[in-house]
Amino acid sequence: MAFRTNVGVAVKFTWFNLMPWPNLPDDFREKNRSVWVDIPSRLFDPVKANRVYNEYMDQLEYAEELGFDGIGCNEHHQNGYGIMPSPNIIAAGLARRTSKAAICVIGNSIALYNPPIRVAEEFAMLDCISGGRLVAGFPVGTPMDTNFCYGQIPALTRDKYYEGHELIMRAWAEDEPFAFDGKYNQLRYVNCWPKPIQKPHPPVYIPGGGSIETWDFCLDHDYNYSYLSFGGYLAGKKLLDGYWDQVAARDKDDSPYRAAFAQIIAVADSDAEAEELYAEHILYFFNRCLHVYPGFSDPPGYRTISTIKAGVLDQLRAENMRVFSNLTWKDLVDGGYVIAGGPDTVIDRMKEMITTLRLGHVFCLMHNGNQPDWKTRYSTKLFAEKVMPQLRNMWPEYDGDDRWWIHPLEDRVRADETMAAARRHPQLPTEAAE
Amino acid sequence: MADSTDGSPNGSPNGLPNGSTRGSTKGSTNGSTATSPFERIVVTTRRGIDSEVLVTGPSDGTPVVALHGFTGHLGGEVMLATLAEQGLRVHAPVWPGYSDSVGETEIDDMLDFALHGGDVIAALGLGPSNGFAPVDLIGHSMGAMIAAEMVALAPYGYGKLVLISPLGLWLKDHPITDIFTQLPFEFPGLLFHDVAVGTELLAGGGVDFNDPQAIQRFLIGNSRRLGTAGKILFPIPNRRLSKRLYRITNPTLLLWGDDDRLLPRPYADAWSTALAHAERQTIEAAGHMAPYEQPASVAAALATFLTA
Numbered sequence: 001m002a003f004r005t006n007v008g009v010a011v012k013f014t015w016f017n018l019m020p021w022p023n024l025p026d027d028f029r030e031k032n033r034s035v036w037v038d039i040p041s042r043l044f045d046p047v048k049a050n051r052v053y054n055e056y057m058d059q060l061e062y063a064e065e066l067g068f069d070g071i072g073c074n075e076h077h078q079n080g081y082g083i084m085p086s087p088n089i090i091a092a093g094l095a096r097r098t099s100k101a102a103i104c105v106i107g108n109s110i111a112l113y114n115p116p117i118r119v120a121e122e123f124a125m126l127d128c129i130s131g132g133r134l135v136a137g138f139p140v141g142t143p144m145d146t147n148f149c150y151g152q153i154p155a156l157t158r159d160k161y162y163e164g165h166e167l168i169m170r171a172w173a174e175d176e177p178f179a180f181d182g183k184y185n186q187l188r189y190v191n192c193w194p195k196p197i198q199k200p201h202p203p204v205y206i207p208g209g210g211s212i213e214t215w216d217f218c219l220d221h222d223y224n225y226s227y228l229s230f231g232g233y234l235a236g237k238k239l240l241d242g243y244w245d246q247v248a249a250r251d252k253d254d255s256p257y258r259a260a261f262a263q264i265i266a267v268a269d270s271d272a273e274a275e276e277l278y279a280e281h282i283l284y285f286f287n288r289c290l291h292v293y294p295g296f297s298d299p300p301g302y303r304t305i306s307t308i309k310a311g312v313l314d315q316l317r318a319e320n321m322r323v324f325s326n327l328t329w330k331d332l333v334d335g336g337y338v339i340a341g342g343p344d345t346v347i348d349r350m351k352e353m354i355t356t357l358r359l360g361h362v363f364c365l366m367h368n369g370n371q372p373d374w375k376t377r378y379s380t381k382l383f384a385e386k387v388m389p390q391l392r393n394m395w396p397e398y399d400g401d402d403r404w405w406i407h408p409l410e411d412r413v414r415a416d417e418t419m420a421a422a423r424r425h426p427q428l429p430t431e432a433a434e
Numbered sequence: 435m436a437d438s439t440d441g442s443p444n445g446s447p448n449g450l451p452n453g454s455t456r457g458s459t460k461g462s463t464n465g466s467t468a469t470s471p472f473e474r475i476v477v478t479t480r481r482g483i484d485s486e487v488l489v490t491g492p493s494d495g496t497p498v499v500a501l502h503g504f505t506g507h508l509g510g511e512v513m514l515a516t517l518a519e520q521g522l523r524v525h526a527p528v529w530p531g532y533s534d535s536v537g538e539t540e541i542d543d544m545l546d547f548a549l550h551g552g553d554v555i556a557a558l559g560l561g562p563s564n565g566f567a568p569v570d571l572i573g574h575s576m577g578a579m580i581a582a583e584m585v586a587l588a589p590y591g592y593g594k595l596v597l598i599s600p601l602g603l604w605l606k607d608h609p610i611t612d613i614f615t616q617l618p619f620e621f622p623g624l625l626f627h628d629v630a631v632g633t634e635l636l637a638g639g640g641v642d643f644n645d646p647q648a649i650q651r652f653l654i655g656n657s658r659r660l661g662t663a664g665k666i667l668f669p670i671p672n673r674r675l676s677k678r679l680y681r682i683t684n685p686t687l688l689l690w691g692d693d694d695r696l697l698p699r700p701y702a703d704a705w706s707t708a709l710a711h712a713e714r715q716t717i718e719a720a721g722h723m724a725p726y727e728q729p730a731s732v733a734a735a736l737a738t739f740l741t742a
Contacts, residue, residue, distance in 0.1 A: 301661020
């Protein structure tokens with residue numbers, strides 16, 4: 001088959017950090033109606049954020065050291081569980097400080113960029129700086145971010161998104177300036193400068209939360225469909241089943257690499273130790289970080305009629321989120337919201353998830369809530385060393401299918417090496433060259 | 435109101451209106467209930483949008499066009515029926531998104547709404563484009579916002595103007611409640627002086643929240659109605675109408691419920707300032723939904739103004 005260009009390609013693991021604010025007070029739920037949109041900004045402490053941001057970026061770099069295939073970031077606004085309104089800033093830091101892992105920006109909410117050519121430019125910059133390691137995510141965006149924080153009209157959001165996508169992809173493809181007369185964007189001279197290294201474009205991932213239009217959009221363009229939820233793999237199966245049904249209906253091959261799924265994972269020496277180490281932090285995430293006011297979750301017009309008719313409801317729906325507050329650690333583990341335990345337990349459940357959801361890509365949510373750095377590193381290291389190797393070759397029939405993965409330059413710049421060499425340049429005066 | 439018998443979208447933001455004006459969505463027919471004074475017709479605009487219009491009153495009565503607000507018709511439309519009893523020929527178009535027709539895909543912004551309103555009047559055979567006198571306009575809430583825009587765009591195309599609790603202005607010192615974050619049970623208290631009356635009117639035929647199909651119909655209808663309204667009301671219901679209000683010199687009546695919790699008194703004052711020539715009246719014991727809470731008082735005020 002044509003895609004078998006890179007034999008050895010196997011299930012890919014991307015270490016993801018949502019970057020939650022770890023200092024929400026104990027009585028956050030009682031005193032505030034929402035962790036998102038109108039969370040009081042006085043709860044944000046910029047001085048503490050100096051350490052938080054750097055710690056989170058350190059962890060992403062550490063994941064590359066341990067052999068994760070990708071490191072991931074995403075975009076949320078006015079959100080207590082995501083202090084990353086601009087993932088491209090984080091990705092830029094990672095592009096300089098890493099050299100092997102895919103930089104997965106999942107992604108830029110293109111309807112929010114004015115004009116969206118900005119996304120084409122910044123993603124191209126990231127691809128150039130990283131030597132062709134960018135995975136480009138294009139979410140429609142949640143109602144909280146897109147409508148309530150950034151003021152986009154719900155009923156027009158998807159239309160604007162499609163137009164932004166058309167503009168970006170055309171800007172990457174064309175080699176001459178062109179005029180773009182859109183409904184939302186009128187640009188007389190579209191001329192993407194710089195261009196991405198990866199041709200025809202970096203791998204595109206479309207994160208979805210349950211809109212069935214997104215399935216067809218992915219299949220129309222052969223993009224990866226990434227189901228991002230916090231409901232876990234057991235709840236996610238219903239939606240992924242719908243996606244795979246649509247893949248079959250569209251007569252596409254069923255390569256598992258068409259799909260990605262985000263899963264909260266925590267590994268310890270034993271199941272008991274996992275609960276002891278991680279329960280309080282993961283419960284912090286579910287009980288405080290997902291405390292979203294129901295009125296923000298589904299503005300009329302955002303969801304299309306066909307999605308409502310399909311009865312596929314987003315995991316972020318208010319009624320689902322309210323359930324989270326009543327869950328215990330046992331509920332979280334038994335319900336598949338969390339895959340946690342000793343390595344053997346995690347291997348078994350990961351295999352079940354990868355097989356039943358038919359996944360070629362897993363976004364590993366391994367820093368959760370207010371989990372301290374050492375625990376995150378401990379869990380991450382155990383996963384990389386004891387779990388990940390057991391999960392690599394689960395799709396032998398699609399071995400080598402790298403259609404949805406990066407194709408970096410073989411001879412790409414490593415910033416640490418070039419900086420050292422630059423300091424030693426023979427033509428520099430001795431004092432300047434140290 | 436936008437209910438139908440085929441499982442199509444129905445209801446107001448958080449419930450079903452009663453079906454007293456329910457009828458065929460094609461052609462011309464009497465209302466399906468014996469007591470309804472309304473005829474429901476469908477006109478096709480020159481743009482090609484099928485639009486439902488409720489019509490009542492003597493065929494030789496002075497025509498008046500009434501534009502509903504963001505809730506849609508709640509059912510019964512007692513105020514409009516009462517107005518027709520005063521000898522007026524009342525035409526009440528249903529906005530795209532609020533009925534079975536799917537014209538809302540053609541409506542993106544304020545200009546589209548305003549032109550569509552004019553197109554429906556032309557399709558009804560009324561007004562100067564058909565060789566008749568300018569038609570009088572009544573608007574309520576979002577409908578008043580659009581009515582003001584229509585008149586500002588074409589002042590000589592319309593006669594008298596009645597604005598009942600119009601949306602469309604934004605006072606930074608008095609930010610109004612965000613209707614797009616309201617939960618269903620919060621609407622009666624926001625929109626009505628008498629919460630019990632509001633609950634009953636908005637619940638209308640009722641939604642059985644134990645019935646998944648009923649919930650789905652409600653969600654679809656709600657999504658279409660408020661999704662369409664959001665094109666001019668989200669996130670802030672200000673489409674710079676204030677820049678154009680100076681063009682309105684038509685005789686104007688401003689009507690306001692004395693307990694409008696969505697648009698409190700400073701908004702009435704702002705409209706009075708912008709339209710200095712306008713007459714202003716307050717309806718007692720009424721909230722934002724004055725035409726439904728006090729239909730007799732509102733109809734009496736309108737009849738006096740329109741027939742003077």
